[in-house]
Amino acid sequence: MSPVKVFGHPMLTNVARVLLFLEEVGAEYELVPLDFVAGEHKRPQHVQLNPFAKMPGFQDGDLVLFESRAIAKYILRKYGGTAGLDLLGENSGIEELAMVDMWTEVEAQQYYPAISPVVFECIIIPFIIPGGGAAPNRSVVDESLERLRGVLGIYEARLEKSSYLAGDSISFADLNHIPFTFYFMTTPYAKVFDEYPKVKAWWEMLMARPAVQRVCKHMPTKFKLGAQY
């Protein structure tokens, strides 16, 4: 059987999310790299896979998916059992499952909107988007850092009670934090995490996972204007 295919550049956060869960479950996959500087994701061939002309696209035989979080859940449901990983909490009780669902929503609805503007302002707009190059907008960064501190305070209180967000086992909710936090840690604001020791220790535990390291090695940590990543 041919392996599943992921279409996109591996340094991009939403592509990295999909690769991360494939690596976690040890599934065989083919990465079909797209040159985003050349706009390959906007070509008709890719738009057939992802009608929003975004990366990633994903194909498993006749099944075509887009939206990285949905793709990641499909991967976990398809391969998680064989890998002995229940990251969605679906083989536990409904209470455990509800905790995974809740913290997954927290990542998408609270954490991501707080952290992503900093990453956009400091990295994505100046260094990654072709023709970007603008200096970070200070007021956007400052407002986002304030919002992020609020979220991290809630995480700190939670992580005083359990090793991971949804409980004492790692889950989908924790691992979804990897792509944007990885890039945030390359910005001058990484030290914000030092104010939250439990959160910092949790982050270090996530980063120590072999699957995380395999995916993050395709994500640059030093940015230069005009570089082709």
Ligand SMILES: N[C@@H](CCC(=O)N[C@@H](CS)C(=O)NCC(=O)O)C(=O)O
């Ligand atoms: N919600 C979507 C977002 C997809 C997305 O915005 N992908 C970015 C890369 S991380 C992209 O393709 N950007 C290129 C563009 O917008 O032209 C997902 O999670 O898959």
